[in-house]
Amino acid sequence: xxxxxxxxxxxxxxxxxxxxxADGRTTDGAAGGERTPGPEGAAGPGDAREPVARPGPAHAxxxxxxxxxxxxxxxxxxxxxxxxxxxDGLIARRVNENTTEHxxxxxxxxxxxxxxxxxxxYDGPLRARLDAxxxxxxxxxxxxxxxxxxxxxxxxDEAQARRRLSGQHTVVAIAGATGSGKSQLFNALAGVNISxxxxxxxxxxxxxxxSWSDGAASLIDRLGIPGRLRRRPVQGPDADPQxxxxxxxxxxxxxxxxxxxxxHVDRILxxxxxxxxxxxxxxxxxxxxxxxxxxxxxxxxxxxxxVLNQIDRLPGEAADQVLDDxxxxxxxxxVALGEHGEPxxxxxxxxxxxxxxxxxxxxxxxxxxxxxxxxxxxISADVDVAAHRLRPLYVTRRRAGLTEEAxxxxxxxxxxxxxxxxxxxxxxxxxxxxxxxxxxTPWLRLWRWYQDRREPPTGRLPVxxxxxEEATARQRVEQAVRTVADRASAGLPVPWAQAVRExxxxxxxxxxxxxxxxxxxxxxxxxxxxxxxxxxxxxxxxASMTILQVVGGLWLVGQIIGVMAPNLGVPVxxxxxxxxxxxxxxxxxxxxxxxxxxxxxxxxxRRLREAAAGCGxxxxxxxxxxxxxxxxxxxxxxxxxxxxxxx
Numbered sequence: 001x002x003x004x005x006x007x008x009x010x011x012x013x014x015x016x017x018x019x020x021x022a023d024g025r026t027t028d029g030a031a032g033g034e035r036t037p038g039p040e041g042a043a044g045p046g047d048a049r050e051p052v053a054r055p056g057p058a059h060a061x062x063x064x065x066x067x068x069x070x071x072x073x074x075x076x077x078x079x080x081x082x083x084x085x086x087x088d089g090l091i092a093r094r095v096n097e098n099t100t101e102h103x104x105x106x107x108x109x110x111x112x113x114x115x116x117x118x119x120x121x122y123d124g125p126l127r128a129r130l131d132a133x134x135x136x137x138x139x140x141x142x143x144x145x146x147x148x149x150x151x152x153x154x155x156x157d158e159a160q161a162r163r164r165l166s167g168q169h170t171v172v173a174i175a176g177a178t179g180s181g182k183s184q185l186f187n188a189l190a191g192v193n194i195s196x197x198x199x200x201x202x203x204x205x206x207x208x209x210x211s212w213s214d215g216a217a218s219l220i221d222r223l224g225i226p227g228r229l230r231r232r233p234v235q236g237p238d239a240d241p242q243x244x245x246x247x248x249x250x251x252x253x254x255x256x257x258x259x260x261x262x263x264h265v266d267r268i269l270x271x272x273x274x275x276x277x278x279x280x281x282x283x284x285x286x287x288x289x290x291x292x293x294x295x296x297x298x299x300x301x302x303x304x305x306x307v308l309n310q311i312d313r314l315p316g317e318a319a320d321q322v323l324d325d326x327x328x329x330x331x332x333x334x335v336a337l338g339e340h341g342e343p344x345x346x347x348x349x350x351x352x353x354x355x356x357x358x359x360x361x362x363x364x365x366x367x368x369x370x371x372x373x374x375x376x377x378x379i380s381a382d383v384d385v386a387a388h389r390l391r392p393l394y395v396t397r398r399r400a401g402l403t404e405e406a407x408x409x410x411x412x413x414x415x416x417x418x419x420x421x422x423x424x425x426x427x428x429x430x431x432x433x434x435x436x437x438x439x440x441t442p443w444l445r446l447w448r449w450y451q452d453r454r455e456p457p458t459g460r461l462p463v464x465x466x467x468x469e470e471a472t473a474r475q476r477v478e479q480a481v482r483t484v485a486d487r488a489s490a491g492l493p494v495p496w497a498q499a500v501r502e503x504x505x506x507x508x509x510x511x512x513x514x515x516x517x518x519x520x521x522x523x524x525x526x527x528x529x530x531x532x533x534x535x536x537x538x539x540x541x542x543a544s545m546t547i548l549q550v551v552g553g554l555w556l557v558g559q560i561i562g563v564m565a566p567n568l569g570v571p572v573x574x575x576x577x578x579x580x581x582x583x584x585x586x587x588x589x590x591x592x593x594x595x596x597x598x599x600x601x602x603x604x605x606r607r608l609r610e611a612a613a614g615c616g617x618x619x620x621x622x623x624x625x626x627x628x629x630x631x632x633x634x635x636x637x638x639x640x641x642x643x644x645x646x647x
Contacts, residue, residue, distance in 0.1 A: 117215045120167035120375050122159075125643065129383050130159055132640035136390075139634045143495050144393060151389060155382045158271070161222065162375055169216045170369045171223070171247045172305075173207075173268055175293075176278035177286060178253040181309040184352035185278055186210070186250040189243075189362065194231045194250075207264055208250045212243045219247055223268055242366030255288055269293075273374040274303040276365075280310045281318075284326050290333055298334035299388070300381040303374050304345040306330060307361065312351040323349045387641045394638040398491035401628050406487045407621060411613035413480030415605075417473045418515045418612045424605025431597035432590070439538045439589035441582035442546060474512045481508040481620055488624050496631045503623040511619050518611040538589045545585055549578030 122130070137152050176182040187193045190210050209220045210231040220230060251268060252261035269275060277294070279286075297304065308326055311319040327337060327347055336344035346364055350357025368374060415421070485504035489497035552574030558564035559571070 117166045117218070118168050120163050120165060122163060122376055122379070126376055126380055126383075129380070129641055129643055130156065132637045133383060133386070136394075136634055136637040136641055139630065139637065140393075143499050143630075148390075148393065152386045155379070155386045158382065159379045162379065165218050165222065166215050167372060167375065169211070169213070169219055169245050169247050170274065170372070170374045171216075171219055171249065171272045172274045172276060172365070172369075172374075173249040173251050173272040174276045174278060175251045175254055175265060175269065176309075177255045177280075177283050177289060180253075180278045180280045180283065181352050182253075182278045183250055185276070185307065185309060185350075185358075185361075186248060188352045188355065188358050189248060189365070190231070190233050192233065194233075205252060205258070205261065207252065207268055210248045210250075212246045212248075216247045223249065223271055225249070242362065243369060245372070246365065246369045254293065255286070269297075273378045274305070274368070275300075276305040276307055278307050278309050279326065281308070281314055281322050284308060284322065285329055290329060294330065294335060295333040298336075299385045300378065301336040301338070301345040302343045303378045303381065304335070305361070305364070306335075306345055306347045308347075308349040309352055311349045312354050312356065319349055323347070383641060387638065390638070393493050393495060394635055396491045396493060400488075400490070400492050400631065402484070402488045402621065402625060406484055407617075410480055410484040410616060410621065411609065413476060413483070414515065414612040414616045415609040417476035417480065417512075418519045418608060419473075420605045420608040420612065423519070423608050424601040426601075427604035428597045428601030431600045432593055435535075435589055435593035435597070439535075439542050439586055439593075441542065441586055443582075473515070477512045477515065478508065480616075481505070481511070484620065485624065488628060492631065496627070496634075499630075500624055500627045503627045504620050507620040507623045511615065514615050514619065515612055518615055519608060521611070534592065538585060538592075542582060542585045542589075545578045545581040547578070548574045548581070552576075552578060 133152055134156055137149050137156070140149060174182050174186050186208070194208065194210055206229055207223065207225050208229045208231065209223065209225045210233065211220070212233060249268060249272060251265050252258075254262060254265045256262055275297075277289075279289070283289070294306075306326065308319070308323055311322075314322060330337060330345065330347065336342070338344035338346050346368075348357060348361055348364070350361055352358065481504050485501045488504070489500040492500065552571040555564065555571035555574065556568070559566050559568070
């Protein structure tokens with residue numbers, strides 16, 4: 001196989017005209033068949049960008065202005081112009097100029113319609129995970145900062161961008177440290193010296209791409225590799241078809257002293273479908289390699305090859321020992337090894353210099369490319385890594401939420417703050433007082449009024465001032481809100497716990513004033529308390545007792561002044577009956593009034609408790625529950641991103 005100058009046959013077509021000159025330019029026949037190979041050192045249309053002196057009349061035409069070759073289509077006679085041609089570049093020309101064997105060159109021209117690009121198609125589970133990740137990011141934007149969601153957003157963007165590109169190509173990068181033999185392996189796989197090798201370090205200053213089939217230009221454009229650094233091996237009858245669809249990228253050294261080289265490596269490693277890590281016997285345990293690259297990329301083991309190069313330098317069984325130690329280090333890094341049919345990284349030992357082990361790598365790489373699943377597996381691994389890093393923000397080890405006990409305790413605290421129990425007791429006393437006024441003896445009520453008027457203020461409990469009561473009620477409300485917020489946010493990840501507490505604090509603003517208004521509206525109704533059915537009869541009996549006392553007294557007075565005949569028995573009996581019967585009726589009515597009075601007080605307390613609970617629910621519990629519901633939604637979406645069921 002040989003490096004040639006060619007164009008991307010999917011997106012561009014070449015155009016030439018005139019007879020075939022001595023420098024290898026050809027005229028496309030009716031069938032677009034083989035071209036006449038040129039002499040040693042000849043190059044294709046892309047080399048016209050940087051002319052190289054060579055004998056023959058064609059040299060005068062190979063100028064910067066003649067950027068595109070011209071081809072006459074013998075069938076249709078139509079002309080099309082190439083916008084971006086594959087170019088050997090300076091490195092490849094150096095290799096060709098120094099070689100002594102004849103380099104065959106073959107250029108093919110096809111139209112855009114003959115080679116359509118098939119976009120990448122994700123399977124159902126991966127699409128569902130990407131949709132869930134997109135929904136997760138959308139639900140979390142108001143709770144998490146943009147830097148936290150940047151990686152997940154980048155994964156979605158890259159998945160969308162990769163899906164629009166070719167699904168028939170697999171982009172594989174060759175990465176490694178200085179002196180590991182990356183470029184040697186790159187040339188060995190391509191079958192020709194495409195990438196420059198040598199003792200100068202670093203040798204590879206910019207990424208170089210080599211595509212084994214048409215339609216990969218958009219993928220390489222995505223990597224930012226210019227046309228002068230794009231290569232194509234010859235597609236001849238004897239070419240190995242097992243690498244068809246492969247786009248191989250030779251990266252600069254990841255440990256290069258040049259910052260720009262490391263930036264190239266980090267950027268392209270985030271875009272390729274798979275990576276071949278090349279290590280040598282001296283630096284296979286390098287901490288930079290393991291800590292900066294292999295360990296963070298442990299989740300991408302299924303799209304990773306780890307190649308121990310330069311085994312020709314190891315005597316005897318030393319290669320096996322080094323390979324076993326490399327496997328041990330990879331296992332410590334968390335990189336799953338694809339052994340015994342299990343999915344994971346492929347670990348091989350070879351020598352790019354002698355060719356030992358190249359066939360095994362080519363076979364493994366050909367099978368890997370033929371599956372056409374590397375891009376989807378890479379995206380799936382990216383989703384796994386993003387989900388793993390987001391785990392502390394969505395997963396809790398305990399059940400989160402508001403329990404019924406916490407809700408009831410919050411309502412009870414608000415009821416205490418608004419004085420529901422005291423209001424119920426006051427309502428009960430008011431009912432009893434009303435019953436005492438209606439059913440009590442007039443003489444006893446008069447005596448009680450007199451005692452109340454004459455009782456000194458000393459010895460009474462001091463009455464708490466209104467501002468003190470309001471301050472105490474406000475403190476109780478704030479304490480109740482803090483308690484319910486802490487219970488609702490217990491165990492939640494920090495951002496969601498903070499959101500729950502903020503929702504509770506926002507709802508608590510103005511809650512004491514609202515409770516005061518509710519207490520005024522839902523407290524004791526205006527007017528007298530309602531009376532039971534036996535009340536008129538009790539009032540009538542008490543009135544009768546009073547009348548008996550009055551009649552008996554008047555009768556005795558009449559006997560004393562001589563108006564009536566003396567008869568002490570009847571008036572005395574009447575007076576005794578009235579005097580004894582009145583308190584007895586009052587006592588009976590008080591006993592009978594306890595039940596209705598208690599029910600009246602309980603009803604007043606219930607109304608006030610319900611009003612306070614409703615106000616607290618609307619202002620505090622409902623916003624807190626909404627935040628908890630949002631957390632449950634994002635938790636379910638996160639479970640879908642992880643590809644597991646939800647509970």
